[in-house]
Every structure is written in C-alpha cells, then in structure tokens.
Amino acid sequence: MSASRRVAVTGMGSVSAGGIGGTAVVARILADAASPIRPVRAFETAGWPSRLGAEVDDAALEGLLDPAAARRLSRICRLTVAACRLAVEDSGVPRGPALGLVVGTEHGDFRSSEEFVTGYLKRGPSGLSPMIFPNTVMNSMAAVAAIEIGARGPSVTVNQATVAGDLAVARAAALVRDGRALAVVAGGVDEMVAHVYRRLSEMGMLSPAAGHGREGCRPYEPDHNGVVLGEGATFLVLEDLESARARGAVIHAEIRSAAWGNVPVAPHTAPRRRRDLRSPALRALVSAGVAPSAVGTCYGSGNGDPALDDWELGLLAADRLPAPRSLASRFGQHGGLGALRVAAALDCLNKAALSPTTLVMVHGLARGGCRTALLIDRAA
Amino acid sequence: MTRVVVSGLGVVSPYGTGAKTFWTGLASGRCAIRPLTAIDTEGFRSRIGAEVPADVLASLGPSRRRARADRLAMAAAREALADADLSPTDRACAGLFVGAVGGGMLEAEAWYWEETRTGRPSPGIGALRAILPSTHAETLSFRLGLCGPKETVVMACASGAASLALGLDLIRSGAAPLALCGGVDALTRVCFMGFNALRLLDLEPCRPFDRDRKGMSIGEGAAFVVLEEAGHCRARGGRAYAELRGAGMTTDAHHVTSPEPSADGMVRAIEGALTAAGRTPGDIGYVNAHGTGTPQNDRVEALALARVFGPGRVLLSSTKSLVGHTMAAAGSLEAVASVLTLQHGLVPPTANLRVTDPDVPFDCVPETARAVELDAVLSNSFGFGGQNVSLVFGR
Numbered sequence: 001m002s003a004s005r006r007v008a009v010t011g012m013g014s015v016s017a018g019g020i021g022g023t024a025v026v027a028r029i030l031a032d033a034a035s036p037i038r039p040v041r042a043f044e045t046a047g048w049p050s051r052l053g054a055e056v057d058d059a060a061l062e063g064l065l066d067p068a069a070a071r072r073l074s075r076i077c078r079l080t081v082a083a084c085r086l087a088v089e090d091s092g093v094p095r096g097p098a099l100g101l102v103v104g105t106e107h108g109d110f111r112s113s114e115e116f117v118t119g120y121l122k123r124g125p126s127g128l129s130p131m132i133f134p135n136t137v138m139n140s141m142a143a144v145a146a147i148e149i150g151a152r153g154p155s156v157t158v159n160q161a162t163v164a165g166d167l168a169v170a171r172a173a174a175l176v177r178d179g180r181a182l183a184v185v186a187g188g189v190d191e192m193v194a195h196v197y198r199r200l201s202e203m204g205m206l207s208p209a210a211g212h213g214r215e216g217c218r219p220y221e222p223d224h225n226g227v228v229l230g231e232g233a234t235f236l237v238l239e240d241l242e243s244a245r246a247r248g249a250v251i252h253a254e255i256r257s258a259a260w261g262n263v264p265v266a267p268h269t270a271p272r273r274r275r276d277l278r279s280p281a282l283r284a285l286v287s288a289g290v291a292p293s294a295v296g297t298c299y300g301s302g303n304g305d306p307a308l309d310d311w312e313l314g315l316l317a318a319d320r321l322p323a324p325r326s327l328a329s330r331f332g333q334h335g336g337l338g339a340l341r342v343a344a345a346l347d348c349l350n351k352a353a354l355s356p357t358t359l360v361m362v363h364g365l366a367r368g369g370c371r372t373a374l375l376i377d378r379a380a
Numbered sequence: 381m382t383r384v385v386v387s388g389l390g391v392v393s394p395y396g397t398g399a400k401t402f403w404t405g406l407a408s409g410r411c412a413i414r415p416l417t418a419i420d421t422e423g424f425r426s427r428i429g430a431e432v433p434a435d436v437l438a439s440l441g442p443s444r445r446r447a448r449a450d451r452l453a454m455a456a457a458r459e460a461l462a463d464a465d466l467s468p469t470d471r472a473c474a475g476l477f478v479g480a481v482g483g484g485m486l487e488a489e490a491w492y493w494e495e496t497r498t499g500r501p502s503p504g505i506g507a508l509r510a511i512l513p514s515t516h517a518e519t520l521s522f523r524l525g526l527c528g529p530k531e532t533v534v535m536a537c538a539s540g541a542a543s544l545a546l547g548l549d550l551i552r553s554g555a556a557p558l559a560l561c562g563g564v565d566a567l568t569r570v571c572f573m574g575f576n577a578l579r580l581l582d583l584e585p586c587r588p589f590d591r592d593r594k595g596m597s598i599g600e601g602a603a604f605v606v607l608e609e610a611g612h613c614r615a616r617g618g619r620a621y622a623e624l625r626g627a628g629m630t631t632d633a634h635h636v637t638s639p640e641p642s643a644d645g646m647v648r649a650i651e652g653a654l655t656a657a658g659r660t661p662g663d664i665g666y667v668n669a670h671g672t673g674t675p676q677n678d679r680v681e682a683l684a685l686a687r688v689f690g691p692g693r694v695l696l697s698s699t700k701s702l703v704g705h706t707m708a709a710a711g712s713l714e715a716v717a718s719v720l721t722l723q724h725g726l727v728p729p730t731a732n733l734r735v736t737d738p739d740v741p742f743d744c745v746p747e748t749a750r751a752v753e754l755d756a757v758l759s760n761s762f763g764f765g766g767q768n769v770s771l772v773f774g775r
Contacts, residue, residue, distance in 0.1 A: 116574070128574070130574075134764055136570055139764065140636065140765065147634065153630065155535070155631040155765065156535060174549065260529050264526060267518035277527070368522075369530070370518075
C-alpha cells in the first residue's frame, strides 16, 4: 500500500425525495428550500403516532434501470443501483479492479427479510423463496451495485444508525488513502418500510415522540420532538487525486481528512452531557494541520432526536466548531443523508463567499456513540 | 511498513468457550456438527448444524436478556482482551471492528413469529432494539471501554476476515495502535431456512473437498483477536502469537450468490494479500480454506489456489468441516485457527473427507491433524456478493 494519498470527490448520484440525478441536479435540489416531507403515501399510517415521511417517487426511477433487470431487484437494491450508476456516469470513473464500493445502511433490505419470513409463516418450508433469501443479508445492495458499476476492488457494507452514510464516506476515503483502491463509490441507502416505520413510531423514536407537540423534523430547535424518516440513496465518487487529474476528471473538492471514533455509551443512548476525550473532529483537524477556526461551516447529523441533537451541539461547542446545519429537515433521516451533507459541503465551498482558506466540516453523531468527521476543502 | 501482530485471542465455538478449547477440538479432528436444538427444524431437508451447546451458552454470564449473538461476542471479546493483558488505558485507544450479519435476528424472529401467529401485540418487542448487526459493536465498546474507531462490517461470510483486514489498515494508518477485530453470528431461522431453500445444506455433516460432497453445514460462534502495532506490543511486554502480514480484499462483480467461475476475484484477493505481505506463493505452507463443502465453492476455490500456488504445492484444510459454517464469525474463527496452526506447527484436518475430488488437486489433510513446520499461512474467506478476503499470517 502506498501511504497517504489525497482524496478527491469527482462525482455524485442521488435518488432522494428531493429528486434524482448527478452533481447538477443535486445542487439544484439543495438550493430548493421546499421540503418533500409530507404524509406517507406508500402505506397506511392511520392509528399510528406518526404519519410524515420523505418518500422517493418510484416513477422517477423509470428509464434509469433496464426494466427486466429492475424486476429482479428489490426496491432498495433499485435505489442503490440507480444512485451508484448516476455517480459513476457523473464522474466518468473507469470500471475494474481499482474501483471499490462502500455502502452504508441503517436497516438494510428489511422488506425482503419480512417477505422471506412471511412466505414461511404462511406456507411452511415450501413458501420460502431462494430468490429472496440473499436479499436478507445486508450486503445485497452492494452486491448488485458492484455488478452494475463494475466495482471489482474492495466492496464493504457498513451498518450504523444515523450516520451510516458519513461512516461509509469516511471508510471509502481510508480505502483510497491506504491504497486499497484508486477510486471508491461511497454513500448510503435506506428505504421506508411499513413495519419499521410503525415500530419506530410506537417506540417513540419518530416525531411527535410520545405525542408531544406538532409532528415534524426540527433539528437543533427548542421544540424538536423526534425524527422524521426519509429514504433514498446518495453516492459520491472518491478518487485518488493524482489519478483523477491524470484522467482529466472534474474535481469538485478534496476530502482533506476523515476520522471516526466512539464515545463508549450504552447502546441506543445519547447522554447529553457526555464528553468526548478523543474527538474525531479534532483529530481530523490535526490531521489536516488546521485549527478549529479554519472551519467556516459545519453540517451536522441533527435529525430532531432531542437527546442526540443536544449531545451533538455540546460536543461541537466543546471542540470550538461552528453551530451545525442539518439536512434532515429536508430529506428525512436515512442512510443516504451523510453523502448528501458532503454534497452540500461541496456546494457551500463553491458558492458561498468563504475565504479561500476556509473549510467545511461534515459531522456525524449517533446514539450508541459512533462519531464521524469529514473535512472538506476546495480542490487544490 | 508498520508491523502488526496478533496479541490476544478469544473464541466461543461449538466446542465451547476459549481459544484453547477451540484448538483442542480442531487438533483432535472431532466434528461438532449434530442435530440442531436451538431452532425448530421440523419439515426441512437438512436438520443439522454446529451450535454452541446450551450449557456453554448458560455459562456466558448473567445477562440473559441480551441477544444470543451479543453474548457470544461479549465472551469472545472479553477473552481476547484478557489474553492480551491490556490495561484500561490501552483499551481506551483501541479500535473495534465487528463482522456481523444476523445481529439479534434470532430474538426478533421469535417476537415476529409470535405476533404473526397470534395476531396480537407481543411483549417481546424490545428484541427489535438489538436486531441490527451494529448493536454488537455498541455493546462491546460500551462494556469493554473501547474508545477508538468503531465499525460494523457486513460482508456476508467474509465479514469476520474483513474485520481483521480493516483493523490492519487502521493500525498501519496510525489512527490507533491496536484494535479488537472479529466476527460473530448466532444461528437464526432466516439463515437456516434460506440455505435450506437454496439447497446448499448437506443432509449429513459437510465434507469439504470430498468427491461426493453435497453442501455445507451451518454453525454459530464468535472469535476476536487483538491486533496491535508490534512496537506497542513489545513496549508493554505483550505476547505476539503471530504477525498479520497482509490482507487482500476484492469483489467478483459477477453474481450475487455464485463465485466467478474463472476464480479471478479469489486469485486477486490471494495475490493481493501475498503482495501486501511481501511474500511469494512458495513462502506459504498451508491454506486455511474457505472450504464450505458446496460443490461449486470448493471447485472454484481449488481452481484459485491452483492458479496461484500450482496444483499440489500447498496443504489445505477446512475448519468448517469441524465447526460448520459460522457465517460472519467464520473468517475470524479461521484466522484464530491459522494463528494457532502456525504456533503449534500442526495443521488441523478436514473432517469427513474420504475421497478427495479430482478437481481439487491438493492434499486436504483428511481426518487427522498433521505436524508441519510452517513460516507463513493463508486464510481465505469468501461470501455472497462475490466478496473475497485473504489474510497472510507469519510467525
């Protein structure tokens, strides 16, 4: 392995409730202030505590995928394949052994697991579908996407609540930096499934938690009262900077550093006052050789979960980083959100009147203590 | 290049708890595959597997509310950390890489079964909190005080091996001086039913590399190793079992469940691991094969090994013939087996191997362990999705 390659972002593809496309479309979606969060249409929510979500319009996927191939894929695999394909087309990165793939997901293909089990419960062993079973393994999205985009390098699926996409991008940056691949398509995906939605709602994870206040996603706001689920897939193409330059790729930005860590707290908890003595945000800054003051804008993973929002604000303040912005109120919480925040960081660097030396941080924090930090810079 | 050693081992296997128990079982060639009791097998073709015995499970600590897989993981991880004799300060800077697939599915299935069959809400809904594979890492990092980078890797049957490969990269990058790496999976109904539906399970204990093999046998377990930067280990007076010299990770990008027939992806993983280790095929004396016992996998793996090493040029055997295919745990169990093979100079056998398949032109060490002086060994793990991971360990 060669040490410490520089990592560029050369393309992106997104299938979200806001729209479907590559870099230009994502920039337009991010500029649109309107939120696609509305009452869920895919399944009936009557009688459940929550009813809002940010859904992908399946009709918009038509034309992106070969109809015969699409019929063989589960819905979450279709979302993944479409977004990965858009990202690769956007970047022009070549297929082959030097191309890797990292998929982050919170829930995986839960719909297929439910369908597989239901077949058995209704009809016994004869009701089991050998075609569906492989989808019950969480790397099924990566498996079909790797075939579609010709990624024959390392293919990694990471499972993580809240910051699955952030972790996937950080993991991919490490794969490029460490020389395991010249380029990696990285991001995240999740879909809304009735069973998961209902149970999370009943467990008080979704707004309006415990029925208090009006339903909605209001990260970091005083009246935040729970998460609103979204769905979709967003993937970036991360590439060795020199290779990208050599092939004449458009370089949107550089990932100056990527770090992730763990605050050891009980599973599924977010203790507001717990400090982080090994902050990955500070490690990312040290690795890049810059001070916290170099960060002009910070995108956070705040999603309306009151305890988690408050904890993240406290940790960022302790690290002397700017108050974060969130995209969860626009797209709903899902595995693709981390990559969307990186896309927003790129957009911010390109559009905002920031000093040339100012960087953007994409920060993530999950219940259970997983914490991520990506430091994004203009392409040198 | 930063040198990384294995300084702690921990295992819960169908033989019982402890790396020593695991090694004793492997060396004896005793097959732990038998009729399953943890899940209902009525009506299925294959009804056998290698499960952690009930009395062993009961001995794994007081928290019976915790998911079966979490309990397996916790016991193996605790043993690995204790074996490495790490101080709380060392633990605090340790990374954590967990290979997992099923998560807390076994308990969630029970809840779902009950609700669906009765049509009434089940009080067991709390099981859903532990359903995701990432819960293992949350539990381990909290209970064991691990504050370094934490990652849950889902790479099907290559998950456990991938956890070591990524841990190796982490240490070499300088982000942490050590990491707890391994995999875990408990038996689940979904896994058992799925492989039955695919007709990939043998009705008898599996016979990897045998001419008449009919499929695999599923299993369960957990194995963790402490990977540590060699200088860090030496400075604190730690013991190095072996060195993890290199890892290769590739993808077939060919088919979701079938390996690429030319074995190209496997060959690239093996060659990548050898290159990273600075070794040639001639340096490897033994391969701990993925060796599932399915006709297709064994044939393609043998082809890959023949392409890299040449027919008959290396010994190989299958741990899965002894403890079944433990899914996400397999790669890390087999990493531990590889390390102990190096340490003891004894190659564990392939159980139930009577007549070696002519398409497998290798000595697969049938039935009885063999004493061999070894300098370096290779461990292969392959999985659904065309995932290929190879690890090279040296003395």
